[in-house]
Amino acid sequence: MARKNNAAVGYIVGTLCVIAAAVSAVMFKNSGGVPFKADKKSVKQADIDKADTYVEFIDVGQGDCTLVCSQGKFMLIDTGERDSDDKVVDLLKEKGVERLEYMMLTHPHSDHMGEAADIAQNFEIGSIIMPIVPEDITPTSQVYEKLLDAVEEYDIPFEAASDSEYTLGECEIATYAPHEDYTGLNNYSMLIKLRHGENSFLITGDCEKEEEKEYLQRRIDISADVLKAAHHGSSTSSTSEWLAEVLPQFTVISCGADNKYGHPDDETYSRICKYSPKVYVTAEDGSVIFYSDGNGLTVKTEKG
Numbered sequence: 001m002a003r004k005n006n007a008a009v010g011y012i013v014g015t016l017c018v019i020a021a022a023v024s025a026v027m028f029k030n031s032g033g034v035p036f037k038a039d040k041k042s043v044k045q046a047d048i049d050k051a052d053t054y055v056e057f058i059d060v061g062q063g064d065c066t067l068v069c070s071q072g073k074f075m076l077i078d079t080g081e082r083d084s085d086d087k088v089v090d091l092l093k094e095k096g097v098e099r100l101e102y103m104m105l106t107h108p109h110s111d112h113m114g115e116a117a118d119i120a121q122n123f124e125i126g127s128i129i130m131p132i133v134p135e136d137i138t139p140t141s142q143v144y145e146k147l148l149d150a151v152e153e154y155d156i157p158f159e160a161a162s163d164s165e166y167t168l169g170e171c172e173i174a175t176y177a178p179h180e181d182y183t184g185l186n187n188y189s190m191l192i193k194l195r196h197g198e199n200s201f202l203i204t205g206d207c208e209k210e211e212e213k214e215y216l217q218r219r220i221d222i223s224a225d226v227l228k229a230a231h232h233g234s235s236t237s238s239t240s241e242w243l244a245e246v247l248p249q250f251t252v253i254s255c256g257a258d259n260k261y262g263h264p265d266d267e268t269y270s271r272i273c274k275y276s277p278k279v280y281v282t283a284e285d286g287s288v289i290f291y292s293d294g295n296g297l298t299v300k301t302e303k304g
């Protein structure tokens with residue numbers, strides 16, 4: 001169902017960050033003894049309406065789709081599965097999006113890039129950034145072919161994902177791509193670390209433990225306040241070593257209700273909860289939106 005024009009309308013106020021009583025570098029411990037980061041200060045309610053930087057994990061059912069807005073500039077990370085009701089296209093139009101500076105596609109599986117061709121038809125795109133994968137695992141799916149056709153038809157600049165840096169409004173974006181060879185597409189997921197002032201977000205596509213291990217060995221700074229859990233909370237991903245390094249205050253698992261894959265995996269969900277004091281699941285919470293003023297974060301969920 002289409003949403004109303006105002007980005008904030010339609011959202012029920014969910015969990016607001018608790019203002020840490022003692023704002024300090026105090027580390028909180030949960031029952032498992034894992035250190036939690038000190039809570040972020042909340043963005044004041046009055047500032048939410050004028051917050052010009054936000055990251056929205058859009059509920060696209062079984063798939064991933066994240067919209068980033070900063071100072072009126074937009075970037076889309078993944079598009080969700082191809083669907084007939086054009087949810088993402090409609091949502092972007094309702095938000096007044098005419099141009100995406102970047103469309104980053106973490107990897108070429110249809111639950112991440114299924115709508116990419118439709119989005120390319122409807123919006124101006126500064127560039128598409130996605131991993132180049134070995135020929136023997138390059139998809140031959142219709143949605144992938146349609147995307148390549150759209151890139152050609154609309155003459156959209158195309159970049160192979162790499163260890164690189166981008167800017168979107170006030171946000172700094174670092175991307176990483178694996179250096180090792182893997183046998184499956186998931187482990188070619190590009191990693192996206194977004195920073196807005198003191199706030200940071202890590203978006204991981206369907207990265208599995210082998211790729212996680214590579215990034216850990218490369219000692220990339222993956223620490224983040226907000227983590228989009230890899231591979232929809234599957235048992236293939238989110239190892240303890242990985243989570244201990246990210247140490248997210250908030251985690252979002254993007255998956256469909258009663259999906260056929262059983263995402264999120266129970267054990268993985270429990271493990272994520274050990275390292276992240278607040279975990280959202282789009283199947284239950286709907287879209288999850290983080291407003292940032294560069295210092296504090298406020299979270300709203302679609303379903304409350």
Ligand SMILES: [Zn+2]
Pocket residue numbers: 063064109111112205206231232
């Ligand atoms: Zn996926």
